[in-house]
Amino acid sequence: MTKTFTQNDVLRFFYNEVTEDEKVDIQTAMLWDNDLEDYYQELIQMEASLNKVKKEPSNKVIENILNYSRNFSMQRV
Numbered sequence: 296m297t298k299t300f301t302q303n304d305v306l307r308f309f310y311n312e313v314t315e316d317e318k319v320d321i322q323t324a325m326l327w328d329n330d331l332e333d334y335y336q337e338l339i340q341m342e343a344s345l346n347k348v349k350k351e352p353s354n355k356v357i358e359n360i361l362n363y364s365r366n367f368s369m370q371r372v
Contacts, residue, residue, distance in 0.1 A: 300324040309338045
């Protein structure tokens with residue numbers, strides 16, 4: 296019996312949330328199904344793009360937060 300795999304299966308594969316048997320089956324399915332392989336490649340590219348995103352606030356944002364904090368602490372409660 297041939298199992299049909301979906302993009303959800305590929306997503307689980309991408310996040311390593313599959314059993315060893317499923318892993319082999321999904322890899323095989325991607326060899327024969329271009330849509331699944333294309334989706335997997337998109338996931339890889341998206342991850343690479345997300346990893347390039349700046350993960351620190353700019354100096355201007357930090358300064359704005361500090362200024363707000365200074366002004367807030369001077370106000371009477």
